[in-house]
Amino acid sequence: MKKTDVHEARHLLLSGGVVAIPTETVYGLGGWIGSPEGLQKIFAVKERPFFDPLIVHVAGISEARALTSNWTEIHEALARAFWPGPLTLIADRGEEIDPLITSGLSSVGLRCPDHPLTLELLRSLKGGVAAPSANKFGKTSPTTALHVFQEFGDEVPILDGGPCEVGIESTVAGIRDGVVEIYRPGKFTAADLKEVLDSQGFETDVRYAESPVAPGQLKHHYMPKIPLVIVGEAFQWEKDRGEVEKLLGQRFESPVLWQQPQKAEIASRELYESLRSFDQQGFDLILTKKLPRHSEEDWRGIWNRLDKAKSGSLLK
Numbered sequence: 001m002k003k004t005d006v007h008e009a010r011h012l013l014l015s016g017g018v019v020a021i022p023t024e025t026v027y028g029l030g031g032w033i034g035s036p037e038g039l040q041k042i043f044a045v046k047e048r049p050f051f052d053p054l055i056v057h058v059a060g061i062s063e064a065r066a067l068t069s070n071w072t073e074i075h076e077a078l079a080r081a082f083w084p085g086p087l088t089l090i091a092d093r094g095e096e097i098d099p100l101i102t103s104g105l106s107s108v109g110l111r112c113p114d115h116p117l118t119l120e121l122l123r124s125l126k127g128g129v130a131a132p133s134a135n136k137f138g139k140t141s142p143t144t145a146l147h148v149f150q151e152f153g154d155e156v157p158i159l160d161g162g163p164c165e166v167g168i169e170s171t172v173a174g175i176r177d178g179v180v181e182i183y184r185p186g187k188f189t190a191a192d193l194k195e196v197l198d199s200q201g202f203e204t205d206v207r208y209a210e211s212p213v214a215p216g217q218l219k220h221h222y223m224p225k226i227p228l229v230i231v232g233e234a235f236q237w238e239k240d241r242g243e244v245e246k247l248l249g250q251r252f253e254s255p256v257l258w259q260q261p262q263k264a265e266i267a268s269r270e271l272y273e274s275l276r277s278f279d280q281q282g283f284d285l286i287l288t289k290k291l292p293r294h295s296e297e298d299w300r301g302i303w304n305r306l307d308k309a310k311s312g313s314l315l316k
């Protein structure tokens with residue numbers, strides 16, 4: 001594994017390289033926003049289509065504001081409450097933002113990550129670091145340095161900041177027609193955002209919305225190497241395996257059940273790690289159950305990832 005430190009990572013980024021950076025959510029594949037070469041490399045290494053915009057990671061609120069052309073009071077209030085932390089805010093982009101970052105959109109996604117090493121790195125650079133999750137496009141996001149290595153080998157130097165605390169990607173929120181819209185659910189829920197806005201006297205609604213420009217919203221994403229099937233609570237392998245095999249059109253010899261932890265916080269931290277470890281342990285199928293708790297708001301982000309990572313579901 002090719003590990004790096006903050007000093008060398010800074011140098012690599014400034015000279016047009018990419019570096020895997022730790023955040024509290026998942027590892028990112030970073031390129032400096034001032035280097036078109038670094039930005040190009042992100043897409044090449046990740047095999048990511050150019051229509052999928054990147055999130056820019058910044059050291060703080062003033063750095064974010066400088067990269068936008070309409071940083072509103074609502075952006076300010078949410079950033080003050082939740083940064084550094086797993087919230088990406090969409091704002092109209094500033095002129096200097098490379099169109100490669102935004103896929104030609106007029107908006108840009110910004111976030112200040114809550115990780116000491118990455119914050120130190122960001123403070124040492126002008127502007128910010130564009131970073132999608134450090135995985136091949138459509139696949140499971142990495143939550144440890146080892147996962148990044150398994151994804152890219154020695155092609156990408158890694159700033160190892162230990163395992164990610166949150167475990168699923170940030171909540172992505174924008175503002176449309178005076179309403180805050182969440183395009184990708186994460187640790188911070190609509191209720192969390194609403195509470196902050198209410199407490200500061202903003203009469204602003206917060207709702208979950210589909211965004212055609214947030215490819216986290218594409219139907220298949222976050223997929224493990226072996227199929228994942230979501231089953232009902234009463235599912236039993238011995239009795240019901242035929243249905244799964246019919247659904248996916250193949251036989252399975254070694255299924256494993258991912259038993260979801262009781263608490264959303266733990267389930268979120270362990271989700272990607274569990275999905276990855278099952279395929280390395282030689283299982284050929286992952287099963288997990290749709291549970292009543294999935295309708296609670298805290299579980300929304302986890303359910304969203306499971307739903308997109310699945311190859312199929314058998315829910316009666």
Ligand code: TXA
Pocket residue numbers: 023025026027028029052053054055086088090102105107108109111113131132133134168169170172183184211213214215216217
């Ligand atoms: O937690 C995270 O957000 C991680 C870490 C590394 O920070 N990053 C991450 O990046 O998940 P990525 O590229 O895998 O997901 C970024 C999401 C995508 O769904 C993308 O479409 C959306 O953010 N996004 C970025 N810019 C946008 C924009 N201008 N408008 C709407 N959605 C945007």
Ligand code: MG
Pocket residue numbers: 132133141
């Ligand atoms: Mg991703």
